[in-house]
Amino acid sequence: MQDWADLWRPELAGKISMVDSPREIVGAVLKYMGASYNTMDMSEVSGGREAVQQNLASLVKQVRLFDSRHYLKAIGVGDVWVAVGWSNDVIPAAKRMSNIAVVVPKSGASLWADCWAIPAASRIATDQIGGRVRGPSPVVHQWIDFCLQAERFKGDVVPGASPNALESPVNISEELTKGRPKLETNLIAGVPPSDILARCELIEPLPEKALSEYQWLINSVQKPENSLVESLRESYLVISSKLSS
Numbered sequence: 165m166q167d168w169a170d171l172w173r174p175e176l177a178g179k180i181s182m183v184d185s186p187r188e189i190v191g192a193v194l195k196y197m198g199a200s201y202n203t204m205d206m207s208e209v210s211g212g213r214e215a216v217q218q219n220l221a222s223l224v225k226q227v228r229l230f231d232s233r234h235y236l237k238a239i240g241v242g243d244v245w246v247a248v249g250w251s252n253d254v255i256p257a258a259k260r261m262s263n264i265a266v267v268v269p270k271s272g273a274s275l276w277a278d279c280w281a282i283p284a285a286s287r288i289a290t291d292q293i294g295g296r297v298r299g300p301s302p303v304v305h306q307w308i309d310f311c312l313q314a315e316r317f318k319g320d321v322v323p324g325a326s327p328n329a330l331e332s333p334v335n336i337s338e339e340l341t342k343g344r345p346k347l348e349t350n351l352i353a354g355v356p357p358s359d360i361l362a363r364c365e366l367i368e369p370l371p372e373k374a375l376s377e378y379q380w381l382i383n384s385v386q387k388p389e390n391s392l393v394e395s396l397r398e399s400y401l402v403i404s405s406k407l408s409s
Contacts, residue, residue, distance in 0.1 A: 180245070180248065181229040181246070182248040183249045186382045190220065193216055195269065206381075217385070227388065228243065230387055235253075258349075271363055272363030274365060276366070
């Protein structure tokens with residue numbers, strides 16, 4: 165697996181699971197077609213909306229399961245060979261399972277980020293007991309610096325990529341990979357190489373009209389039934405009962 169086009173390989177038919185998100189599903193098709201994740205008008209894509217719909221329909225035929233909760237369980241039990249999902253899910257899973265590797269498509273993937281906000285200071289005085297004009301805590305910046313310390317990320321406090329890794333990637337300890345088969349991955353400390361990272365896109369808010377078009381495209385194709393989800397749930401219950409007995 166190297167790029168989005170690999171999802172359309174005939175030998176992977178029925179061997180793929182994906183998160184159930186219109187932005188990610190249609191986004192994969194758009195990246196495959198050389199367009200942006202944040203496309204607002206499908207008529208601007210080469211071939212227009214019809215081409216996007218056709219490529220989406222062919223992708224859906226390749227995918228066995230669209231489910232944001234169970235897509236990694238499917239690869240864990242061997243029902244699928246490829247899972248398309250979010251780094252905060254797949255990176256911890258890859259560390260637990262020695263027979264899978266994480267690959268960021270060469271043409272780029274979606275980016276997301278946690279947003280921390282400091283509430284605006286209230287300028288409204290109050291006569292209630294204990295009331296006072298409040299403002300941001302004077303130690304808030306120290307707290308942010310503490311949370312972003314590199315040592316905290318080494319212990320998997322936050323799965324995914326640390327902002328520190330974007331500036332100075334950390335080498336993976338040999339102890340973490342000792343005894344594991346060497347699989348092809350292009351991540352370094354949770355971050356893809358700089359050339360691929362430059363082609364990744366932050367998922368931006370889209371107007372309602374554009375979001376409706378994404379949803380219309382999803383609704384226009386026949387997605388696989390959730391029978392696999394039910395079997396995964398049954399397997400999970402069986403395993404749980406055995407462990408508890």
